[in-house]
Each structure stands twice: as C-alpha cells, then as structure tokens.
Amino acid sequence: MATTIAPQRTTSARVRRTSRIGQLGRWTFIAIAVITQVTPFYLALTTAFKPITDTTSLWLPPLSGGTLDNFSTAWNSGHLEWALENGLIVTVVSTALTCIVGAMAAYPLARRSTKLNRFVSLLILGMLMVPPLSILVPLYTMLAQLGLLNTYISLSLVLTTIQLPLAVFLFTQFMRTLPLSLEEAAAIDGAGLTTTFLRIVLPSLKPVIATVVILTSTNVWNEFAMSSYILNQPEVRTLAPAAASFFGSQGNNIGAAAAAALIGLLPILIAYLFLQKYFVKGALAGAEK
Amino acid sequence: MKLSRNTTRAAIAAFGVAALLISATGCDRGTSASSSSEVQFFLNGGPDTPQYKEMTDLIAKFKAEKGITVNMTAASTDYEDQMKVKLASGDIPDVFTTHGWSLLRYSKFLEPLTNRSWASKVNPGLNSAMRDSDGNIYAFPGAFDTAGIAYNKDVLDKAGIDPATITTWDAFNNAAAAVAAKGSTPIFSSGKAQGPAGHIADYLAADTFTDSQLTQMKQGTFVDSAYAKVLDRVKSWQSKGWFNKDYSSASEDDMAHALANGTAAFEIYNNSILASARTYNPNANVGFIPLPPTNGSTPYLIGGEGVDSFGVSKTSKHKDDALAFLDFLAQPDNAAALAEANGAAAGLVNVKVDFGKLTSSFDKYVTSGSTPVKPYFDRVYLPNGSWNTMVATTDSVISGQSDVAGAVAQMKNQFATLYGQK
CATH class of the missing domain: 3.40.190.10 (Periplasmic binding protein-like II)
Known part of the structure; x- marks a missing residue:
C-alpha cells in the first residue's frame, strides 16, 4: 500500500510545485507589465505637481509641497480648453467618417471577388505602407491653395484618409466571415443593395465597428505630426501639438508639458471607465471568427 | 427589424453629429482660414x-x-x-x-x-x-546671440579657480582637472538633445582653422587636419573622463539643472542655457567666459544672428x-x-539691455566690445545640411563610439556630398 501511495504523493507535490512556479512566473510577468505601464504616469504626476524650481529627481514626489501652477500654465498658456474641444471635434468627425466610408468601401471588396476588387484591396493595403509625412508638401500646398489650412474639416479629412486603409482592411476581413445566406434571404424579400447593406450587413458589424472606433479615435486623439502642420494656430490646435509647445529651442517647461498630458488623458480615462466593456469587446473582436 | 432601424438611425446620427460639430463651432474657430487683411x-x-x-x-x-x-x-x-x-x-x-x-x-x-x-x-x-x-x-x-563657456562660479570657487584667469586651453584643462579632483563634473553636455555636442565642435573650430584653411573650406576643400585638431581636443577631455557620466542620456534640461544645482563646472553651449539655469534656480551663481584661443592670441566669443x-x-x-x-x-x-x-x-x-544677474559677464565681454566675436563655424564654412553630421560625429567621439580619424572621415564625406549639391 505504502509503495503505491508514495509515488502519487510525489507526483501531486511536483504538480503543485510546478503550478506554484507557473503562478509565480505569471504574477511576475503581470507585475512587470503593470510597472511598465504605470511608470510613465507616475513620472508625469511627480513632474506635473513640482514647481519649476524643484530640481530633485523625477522619481521623487514633490517633497517641498506640490503646486498646481503647472496645470494653470498648461491651461492658460497652452489654451487647453480650446485644444480639448478641437481634439474632440476632429476625433468624432474623423472616427465617424472612417467607420461609415470604411464599411461602405469594404462591402463590395468583401462580396465581389473580381480581379479589379482584389487589386483595389491590395492597393488599399499597400497604402498602409505609405508614411503620411511623405506626402506632406503636396498635401499642404493643396490645402493652402484651397484656403483650408487651420480649419477642422481639413485635418478631419486628412486623418480620415490616413485611417481608412486599416479600417477598410478590418471591415473587409470581418465581412468575409459573415454568412451570405442572410443577404440572399434579404434579396429574396426584395431588399436592394443599399437596404441589405444598411439593415442586414451594418448591424452585424458591431464588433468590428467597436474595434475601428477604438483604433481610429485613439490614433486621431493622439496624432501629432499632421495636426501640428495643418492646425497650427492656437485657436484650432489639437491636444498633442498644444502639449508639445512647452518644449522649445530656448528651454523646456516639462512641468507644464506633463500637466498638459495629464489633462489630455482625462477624457480618454473617463470614456474608458464608462465604456470599458465595449473597449474590451472591441479589442477582442478582431481575434474572433 | 427594430435592430436595423436603430442602425440606420445610428448611421444618420453619426453623419449628423459630424456635420453639427463642424457647423456648431462655426463662425469663429476652425471653419475658415485667418483674415486675409491681417x-x-x-x-x-x-x-x-x-x-x-x-x-x-x-x-x-x-x-x-x-x-x-x-x-x-x-x-x-x-x-x-x-x-x-x-x-x-x-x-x-x-x-x-x-x-x-x-x-x-x-x-x-x-x-x-x-x-x-x-x-x-x-x-x-x-x-x-x-x-x-x-x-x-x-x-x-x-x-545678438553670443556664446562662450558657461560656468558655475560656486563649483569653480570650491576648486580654487577664478574663471577670469581662464584665457588659455592649458588654464582651462588645469581648471577642469581641479574640478574633477573635488568630485564635480568638469564639462557637462547632452547626447540626447542632438545639438550640444555639435556646439562644442562648432565653437572650437571657429579658431582652429588658419585663414588659408578657412579659404579652402569656403572653396569646397575640407581641411581634415584642422578638423582633427578640434576633435582631438574633445577626445582628450573624453579620455580623462571629464564629461558627465550620463552624457548619452542627459537632456538639455539636465544641462540647465547641472548648472543650476552646481554639479557641473563648465558647459560649452549657447548662453540661453544660463537663462534656463536661472529659471530652475534664481540664485544660481552662473556666468560665462570667452573661449580660449587656439590659433589666435586672444579669447573670443561665438556670435551671430x-x-x-x-x-x-x-x-x-x-x-x-x-x-x-x-x-x-x-x-x-x-x-x-x-x-x-x-x-x-x-x-x-x-539699444540698452538690462541683463539682470548676468550683467557682469555681458558688460565685461559683450557690451565693452573688447572681446572679438567669431561667427558660428558651420553657418559660414560648412555647406547647408552639415550640422547633423557635425553633431553626430562629435557625439561619437564623446561617447567613445568612434575615434577621431573615423569621425573626421565621416565629416569629410558629408562635406564633399553636400558641397557637390550646392
């Protein structure tokens, strides 16, 4: 009896030990990931609440008492109240346009597998490889000639164009997984192409729409390069260029820049808290079949 | 059917929101370019x-x-x-x-x-x-942008150095050695800022080339022997460990902090660094001196637009x-x-300018007009586009990634390429 139980105990002890080691490894990995994510925010907080004359290490909290001066500098000198509003307008418009135009463009590409459509799909995919700044000069010239510089519509259209290739790709891939039978049934019931798209296809796209909304809105909200060229007047500047304006050739105001970044983070944080389940679902949607 | 209607409404609403947001914010911001009369x-x-x-x-x-x-x-x-x-x-x-x-x-x-x-x-x-x-x-x-060697007087006082006596490179080297012996950083610069290293080479080069060598440079011949002298001096400071240990990761703000906190003695950089140091520590005991001569006989400032x-x-x-x-x-x-x-x-x-606490340095070297002012070397003697290579090559010598010969060769190649494009 004893000879048969002993190996079982040894095996279960080994399994428990292996499981404990595995758990330890998982927790270590999670801890490293959390620290990596949290550290920049910690540094931004310590910097934003320190007066400019506090030259202690960035890692230390404001030991001589915190200050809100950096936030008032960021808000007043950086015109953050405008920047937040401008960022919101450009983000909502670009995201809405990307979703609508992206879904409409993807529908024929997913459903009609012609040579031309395959070529167009590849062309759209290829546009992902074009660095946006490589077309800056002709684009800027065109906008200047049209008198559209420093207008919301110009940046919204440019950013929509930049975001569209990825959106079209995601929509196309997702639509190909939808059963054709639904659309065939709609056709038998007399639905036209537009009706089928709006009433049958579009409602089925909810998961991928969530993905596109998340990707597009965060990309547009954080976009810096194009925004700084196209909207460079303080009244229309978006958030990232407004925060970056505290870095200059004649010296930096890191405290104000950190404060601006934290203020800019708030809308995303609030949106995330309220829409958490949609964000998680949307982020996972691309992985589902 | 209910779902379909909702979706259609959502699509229309999205268009509506987009249009509303653009039009509602109209009139003042973001809907038209600035007035053409301004x-x-x-x-x-x-x-x-x-x-x-x-x-x-x-x-x-x-x-x-x-x-x-x-x-x-x-x-x-x-x-x-x-x-x-x-x-x-x-x-x-x-x-x-x-x-x-x-x-x-x-x-x-x-x-x-x-x-x-x-x-x-x-x-x-x-x-x-x-x-x-x-x-x-x-x-x-x-x-009128002037630049020399920025210093923290408290650090020099501790090392027993009077900055006014630094009129030769030997005197500078002795001062740096004395500062190092007291545990402070003799020369502070920034590799991260992609600029300060270039300033060091730029300022030194201004008085390292002879008149005939400068003429050759203007005519498109890179005088590598003279440029090697510039980087040799930088290399000698690097090999003695006189640059800050965090050179590669230090930012321009760290340069200002080092002067403000009195952890470094010298910075060969634009005088704007003094204003930044004063921002961080209004009581910082800082000033500047002209650069000691290499070919000439009197110390000089770098200046320009x-x-x-x-x-x-x-x-x-x-x-x-x-x-x-x-x-x-x-x-x-x-x-x-x-x-x-x-x-x-x-x-x-x-125009009379009040320099505040920096008045003594400005009065002594700038306002009096007694100190010769040489132009930024790269603006006059290097083809447009050379600056980044100047920064990169000096940086490679300070960080020990390249020897002087390699850095000079890289600079010479870039000079030839850019001069050919003129």
Whole structure:
C-alpha cells in the first residue's frame, strides 16, 4: 500500500510545485507589465505637481509641497480648453467618417471577388505602407491653395484618409466571415443593395465597428505630426501639438508639458471607465471568427 | 427589424453629429482660414516662453498705435520643419523668425531691409552672418546671440579657480582637472538633445582653422587636419573622463539643472542655457567666459544672428504693414524688451539691455566690445545640411563610439556630398 501511495504523493507535490512556479512566473510577468505601464504616469504626476524650481529627481514626489501652477500654465498658456474641444471635434468627425466610408468601401471588396476588387484591396493595403509625412508638401500646398489650412474639416479629412486603409482592411476581413445566406434571404424579400447593406450587413458589424472606433479615435486623439502642420494656430490646435509647445529651442517647461498630458488623458480615462466593456469587446473582436 | 432601424438611425446620427460639430463651432474657430487683411507672423518659440509673452504685448501695442492686426502663430521644436514646408508650398508668412539663417537659407525668400532706418544701427559683429557681399541685410536682428563657456562660479570657487584667469586651453584643462579632483563634473553636455555636442565642435573650430584653411573650406576643400585638431581636443577631455557620466542620456534640461544645482563646472553651449539655469534656480551663481584661443592670441566669443530675428517675405501681400511692424520692433524700447526676454545682447547698437544677474559677464565681454566675436563655424564654412553630421560625429567621439580619424572621415564625406549639391 505504502509503495503505491508514495509515488502519487510525489507526483501531486511536483504538480503543485510546478503550478506554484507557473503562478509565480505569471504574477511576475503581470507585475512587470503593470510597472511598465504605470511608470510613465507616475513620472508625469511627480513632474506635473513640482514647481519649476524643484530640481530633485523625477522619481521623487514633490517633497517641498506640490503646486498646481503647472496645470494653470498648461491651461492658460497652452489654451487647453480650446485644444480639448478641437481634439474632440476632429476625433468624432474623423472616427465617424472612417467607420461609415470604411464599411461602405469594404462591402463590395468583401462580396465581389473580381480581379479589379482584389487589386483595389491590395492597393488599399499597400497604402498602409505609405508614411503620411511623405506626402506632406503636396498635401499642404493643396490645402493652402484651397484656403483650408487651420480649419477642422481639413485635418478631419486628412486623418480620415490616413485611417481608412486599416479600417477598410478590418471591415473587409470581418465581412468575409459573415454568412451570405442572410443577404440572399434579404434579396429574396426584395431588399436592394443599399437596404441589405444598411439593415442586414451594418448591424452585424458591431464588433468590428467597436474595434475601428477604438483604433481610429485613439490614433486621431493622439496624432501629432499632421495636426501640428495643418492646425497650427492656437485657436484650432489639437491636444498633442498644444502639449508639445512647452518644449522649445530656448528651454523646456516639462512641468507644464506633463500637466498638459495629464489633462489630455482625462477624457480618454473617463470614456474608458464608462465604456470599458465595449473597449474590451472591441479589442477582442478582431481575434474572433 | 427594430435592430436595423436603430442602425440606420445610428448611421444618420453619426453623419449628423459630424456635420453639427463642424457647423456648431462655426463662425469663429476652425471653419475658415485667418483674415486675409491681417499680417501673418510665424514665431519660433513656445507659448510659455518670455519671448512669446513679450511679443504678444508688443503686437497689442503695435495695433493700438498703428491699427494693424498681426496674427501670431508659434512653433517650437518643429519650427524649422514647419518653415520648410511653408516655403516649399508657397504658403509663406508675411513675417517670420529667421533663427540664424536670414542670409544663407532664407535670403532668396526675403525682402532686403538695407534701406530701413534701423539697418545702419545693426551691430557690426553680425555683418558676417547677416549681410551678403553687397552689404544687404534681410532680417531685423532682435538679438545678438553670443556664446562662450558657461560656468558655475560656486563649483569653480570650491576648486580654487577664478574663471577670469581662464584665457588659455592649458588654464582651462588645469581648471577642469581641479574640478574633477573635488568630485564635480568638469564639462557637462547632452547626447540626447542632438545639438550640444555639435556646439562644442562648432565653437572650437571657429579658431582652429588658419585663414588659408578657412579659404579652402569656403572653396569646397575640407581641411581634415584642422578638423582633427578640434576633435582631438574633445577626445582628450573624453579620455580623462571629464564629461558627465550620463552624457548619452542627459537632456538639455539636465544641462540647465547641472548648472543650476552646481554639479557641473563648465558647459560649452549657447548662453540661453544660463537663462534656463536661472529659471530652475534664481540664485544660481552662473556666468560665462570667452573661449580660449587656439590659433589666435586672444579669447573670443561665438556670435551671430539670434533666434529672435525677423524677416519679411518678399511675396507678402501686406508688405508695407509687415515692414511697419519690423520698424516698430526695432524702436529702441521695443528692441530692448525683446532682447531682455531672450536673455541676449541687442542686435542694434543703439539699444540698452538690462541683463539682470548676468550683467557682469555681458558688460565685461559683450557690451565693452573688447572681446572679438567669431561667427558660428558651420553657418559660414560648412555647406547647408552639415550640422547633423557635425553633431553626430562629435557625439561619437564623446561617447567613445568612434575615434577621431573615423569621425573626421565621416565629416569629410558629408562635406564633399553636400558641397557637390550646392
């Protein structure tokens, strides 16, 4: 009896030990990931609440008492109240346009597998490889000639164009997984192409729409390069260029820049808290079949 | 069916929201370009800088006096890139900061200002950088940018060094060794900022080349033996461990902090670093001295067109208003306010500037006019585009990634390439 139980105990002890080691490894990995994510925010907080004359290490909290001066500098000198509003307008418009135009463009590409459509799909995919700044000069010239510089519509259209290739790709891939039978049934019931798209296809796209909304809105909200060229007047500047304006050739105001970044983070944080389940679902949607 | 209706409504609502957001915010911001009757002014400087604040006040004063509206837009670290795009696309502001390049880079886009009343008052020290061979000037110099060796006097006092006695490189090296012996950093610079290393080579090169070698450089022959002397000096400091240990990761702000906190003795950089150090520590005991000579016999400063210099586009539709604005800035009181905001000497000789706690250094070396001022080496003797290589090669010597011969060879290749493109 004893000879048969002993190996079982040894095996279960080994399994428990292996499981404990595995758990330890998982927790270590999670801890490293959390620290990596949290550290920049910690540094931004310590910097934003320190007066400019506090030259202690960035890692230390404001030991001589915190200050809100950096936030008032960021808000007043950086015109953050405008920047937040401008960022919101450009983000909502670009995201809405990307979703609508992206879904409409993807529908024929997913459903009609012609040579031309395959070529167009590849062309759209290829546009992902074009660095946006490589077309800056002709684009800027065109906008200047049209008198559209420093207008919301110009940046919204440019950013929509930049975001569209990825959106079209995601929509196309997702639509190909939808059963054709639904659309065939709609056709038998007399639905036209537009009706089928709006009433049958579009409602089925909810998961991928969530993905596109998340990707597009965060990309547009954080976009810096194009925004700084196209909207460079303080009244229309978006958030990232407004925060970056505290870095200059004649010296930096890191405290104000950190404060601006934290203020800019708030809308995303609030949106995330309220829409958490949609964000998680949307982020996972691309992985589902 | 209910779901389908909702989706259709959602799509229509999304379009509606997009349209509403654009139209609702209409009238004032983001729906139309600036008024065509305003003078468009593009400034190099962030909204929190003293220059920006001073310029905002001056623009308001100008409007009250002349009734002309100046619409100021500013960019900071990406100013140069933005300006290049504006020039390439033909969307050139009526007035813009020339940041040291009014002659070499921007003169073909700028209205000559030689006939303006203030042009005869431009400090002669700026002639080589700002006037062409016919004596034409293309920008109003809001600042006479001077640079030498910035120091923290408290650190030097502890090492028993009087900065005024550093008039030779031997004296500088002795001072650096004494500072190192006391545990402080003799020379602080920044590899991360992609600039300060280039300043070191630029300042040293200004007095390392002989006149005949400078002529060769202007004619397109890179004199590698002279450039090697520049980097040899840098290498000798590097091999003695006199640069800050965190050189590669240190930022320009760290340079200002090091001077402000008294952890470093010297920084070979633009005098604006002194103003930054004062921002972090208003009581910092800092100043500057001229650079010891290599070929010449007297210490010298580096000087030239500062970042606060402004030109008028020759294609401007509001040229008269733009020129009136520059004339307004050039009035002695206004020019003094601008120079003080920039922490630099004035570009006009009839302007008196209050340098605050840096007055003794400025009075001794700049205002008195006793110290010769040499132009920035790269602006006069290197083809446009050489700066990045100058920074990278000096950086590679300081960080020990390259020897002097390799760095000189890289510089020579880039010189030949860029000179061939001229």
